[in-house]
Amino acid sequence: QKEVEQNSGPLSVPEGAIASLNCTYSDRGSQSFFWYRQYSGKSPELIMFIYSNGDKEDGRFTAQLNKASQYVSLLIRDSQPSDSATYLCAVNEPQEYGNKLVFGAGTILRVKS
């Protein structure tokens, strides 16, 4: 069974700090990687995607991918209380009959004001 693993948290950070969310995946053939944010009772919202090794920055968000270590992370700079949510890592993995997007269980982030 292919897996995407995340620490369930909660991860608590003070307002203005950097929040670091981590995700590991098991399939070396994985090709695309996503971070979704999900507020309580709401649907997941795509906030970052990354396809190549290295860093990708978008505003306060930075996604980092290391395919050799099978590791993808999300950094949130200047964390705000409005960033408090569950963050889902998703990995596009090759399957026997085509690819599949596999979701982690999510990390709860709490930003304290």
Next chain:
Amino acid sequence: ETGVTQTPRHLVMGMTNKKSLKCEQHLGHNAMYWYKQSAKKPLELMFVYNFKEQTENNSVPSRFSPECPNSSHLFLHLHTLQPEDSALYLCASSQEIGGYYGYTFGSGTRLTVV
């Protein structure tokens, strides 16, 4: 209207009722998905459709019956549900099966079975 639209947003139904959830996507995507998310639990994939053909059924009980008349519309027919079926039901779509470019989710239907 753009994106993925789900109706109704909230639904309360008795265990003997029959109801349907509707999902419509205006993105020109070819694959659509139903997910279940119970309180404080991960997403559970229920059904996958590619070009309106079902390609995956993750051992979902027969009281849940999906229907995909075309690539833009997806339904989930519900009958004789149990209280443990109360959850957030999410529809998603992707450009191609497998989600290389990711999935777009609808706002979900909050279902309560009484």
